[in-house]
Amino acid sequence: MASKLDSLEQWVKDVAAMTRPATIHWCDGSDTEYRSLVQQMLQSGDLIELNQQTHPGCYLHRSSPSDVARVEHLTFVCTKDEADAGPNNHWMAPADAHTKMDALFNGCMEGRTMYVIPYCMGPIDSPLSRCGVEITDSPYVVANMRTMTRMGAAALARIEREGSFVKGLHSTGELDPERRFIMHFPEELSIQSYGSGYGGNALLGKKCHALRIASYQARTEGWLAEHMLIVGIENPQGQTHYIAAAFPSACGKTNLAMLIPPEGYRKDGWRVWTVGDDICWMRPGADGRLYAINPEAGFFGVAPGTSDSSNPNALTTIAHDTIFTNVAVTADNQPWWEGLPGTPITDWQGRPYDPANGPAAHPNSRFTVSAKQCPTWSAKAEDAQGVPISAIVFGGRRPSLVPLVMEARDWTHGVLLGAAMGSETTAAATGAVGVLRRDSMAMKPFCGYHYGDYFTHWLSFDKPGAKLPKIFHVNWFRKGKDGKFLWPGFGENLRVLEWMIARVEGKARGTETPIGMLPANGELKLDGLDLPRETLVELLDVDNAGWQAELHAIGEYLDTFSPRLPARLRQEQQRVAHALEIP
Numbered sequence: 001m002a003s004k005l006d007s008l009e010q011w012v013k014d015v016a017a018m019t020r021p022a023t024i025h026w027c028d029g030s031d032t033e034y035r036s037l038v039q040q041m042l043q044s045g046d047l048i049e050l051n052q053q054t055h056p057g058c059y060l061h062r063s064s065p066s067d068v069a070r071v072e073h074l075t076f077v078c079t080k081d082e083a084d085a086g087p088n089n090h091w092m093a094p095a096d097a098h099t100k101m102d103a104l105f106n107g108c109m110e111g112r113t114m115y116v117i118p119y120c121m122g123p124i125d126s127p128l129s130r131c132g133v134e135i136t137d138s139p140y141v142v143a144n145m146r147t148m149t150r151m152g153a154a155a156l157a158r159i160e161r162e163g164s165f166v167k168g169l170h171s172t173g174e175l176d177p178e179r180r181f182i183m184h185f186p187e188e189l190s191i192q193s194y195g196s197g198y199g200g201n202a203l204l205g206k207k208c209h210a211l212r213i214a215s216y217q218a219r220t221e222g223w224l225a226e227h228m229l230i231v232g233i234e235n236p237q238g239q240t241h242y243i244a245a246a247f248p249s250a251c252g253k254t255n256l257a258m259l260i261p262p263e264g265y266r267k268d269g270w271r272v273w274t275v276g277d278d279i280c281w282m283r284p285g286a287d288g289r290l291y292a293i294n295p296e297a298g299f300f301g302v303a304p305g306t307s308d309s310s311n312p313n314a315l316t317t318i319a320h321d322t323i324f325t326n327v328a329v330t331a332d333n334q335p336w337w338e339g340l341p342g343t344p345i346t347d348w349q350g351r352p353y354d355p356a357n358g359p360a361a362h363p364n365s366r367f368t369v370s371a372k373q374c375p376t377w378s379a380k381a382e383d384a385q386g387v388p389i390s391a392i393v394f395g396g397r398r399p400s401l402v403p404l405v406m407e408a409r410d411w412t413h414g415v416l417l418g419a420a421m422g423s424e425t426t427a428a429a430t431g432a433v434g435v436l437r438r439d440s441m442a443m444k445p446f447c448g449y450h451y452g453d454y455f456t457h458w459l460s461f462d463k464p465g466a467k468l469p470k471i472f473h474v475n476w477f478r479k480g481k482d483g484k485f486l487w488p489g490f491g492e493n494l495r496v497l498e499w500m501i502a503r504v505e506g507k508a509r510g511t512e513t514p515i516g517m518l519p520a521n522g523e524l525k526l527d528g529l530d531l532p533r534e535t536l537v538e539l540l541d542v543d544n545a546g547w548q549a550e551l552h553a554i555g556e557y558l559d560t561f562s563p564r565l566p567a568r569l570r571q572e573q574q575r576v577a578h579a580l581e582i583p
């Protein structure tokens, strides 16, 4: 009787025959295994021990200077039909990609250990979870996957029961930027990554599996794999509403997932619970509501900007048992990055810190830590059925035009808000300031198939019996004429989430505008916040002419996905455009 592990064992044999490792190690995810991996990496220099008094169990990894972020131009979706990949992906024919990758993997693990990492994305006993196996020659990847996924024996047992798993093959190769590829084969449920040791390229459970492959799978199976945080908002009466939110980078997703309520709210008994900060898998439950899990078990967060003022919960979370990547170090061997007090003496490349060389910590430097270490971590993150989603929030960094918050009039309008979301670039990102980059549902680098088909899939959830979440759009970053931020943001954002929940509960009326529903006078609670009335007026201002231009630009953006753009979405854009023309 063939065991369901036969296909796994055969695949491991085939990979070993191609890569020719010195030894093969099947990972069990135990503490013993982790400790010996850490010792091995301290010996090899892959890890550097940090100050164990102030940061017990914390280590520093320095990647090679040319391997510090995802490489979108070397990331491919290899579907049989090029059109299925869409204009939002680089495409290569599967046969060509396999030829290229087989040549790179040939003998690449000679003298190395080949680690076999069975993992589960999501709670080990949840029907919403999915399993994968990553084969890698990087102990750093093993250590990170143990934190970021449910890795080891329990996952292997589930694979044995289920028989299906995503096959991920990774090698750091020679860390040569010229020989670096991240290939996705959605029809084969497989991923092949060569030449990078960095997070999003090498921890295959995260962006590669949980977003690119999973978004493709979710479309065929009727669920959603999204680039969203999941946060629970508990009111003084003890009722908790769960919100899923998608933002492009640099909007503070992790900060929102770990939000600390303003003083007055805390005193009244409001609590914020963290379920996830990056990825959300959602599917309709028996009652027609959308139920969500966080497929990850940890946070792979951006270190710079994480401070006592922006996210005290994150600082507490990473005070122990955390792996830091490409941060700086202080004189007493503590991890350091821009935004923290104190001074760095060694920069992310191990050089004596010199401001002339740029920031001490790399702008994309990261911490890898178990989600359970977060003071606001919600035990519901382990709930097999997931949490019911009351609201979906899209957002972006828009210095002008876009109000603080607006509610979609229905699901179709909400999908339009998500499709049109984006951020104006800041000088830090691209040098050009004020260029609007659309990033639909914040999935631009992660949607594993044609964006037009993805919008069609989103629209398909609006069907009889569905009890869909309300959809909102927020903008924390609107500026006044003086160039200053109009909204204090951070913990004060709870006031906006409170209004959303009041809308969900039918306790706020709101006021209709052509672009959506806005808080009516007095509905946004401002007590304890000295926000001048004219500032609130500016924050909620709907500039009709400006929005007519925006809707026109949205139409042009949507047309780039023709002919696979769903007509219903283009009609919704037209509806809003016409509503703006009515005086």
Ligand SMILES: C=CCn1c(=O)c2[nH]c(Cc3ccc(NC(C)=O)cc3)nc2n(CCCC)c1=O
Binding pocket: 250, 251, 252, 253, 255, 256, 257, 259, 305, 310, 476, 477, 485, 487, 488, 489, 490, 491, 493
């Ligand atoms: C839950 C928090 C979400 N959030 C925000 O809501 C937010 N708002 C802003 C803009 C801002 C910056 C500084 C102030 N300072 C004072 C003193 O008001 C106010 C707003 N920055 C924000 N940031 C940081 C963005 C970079 C990752 C942010 O994360």
Ligand SMILES: [Mn+2]
Binding pocket: 227, 278
């Ligand atoms: Mn992300």
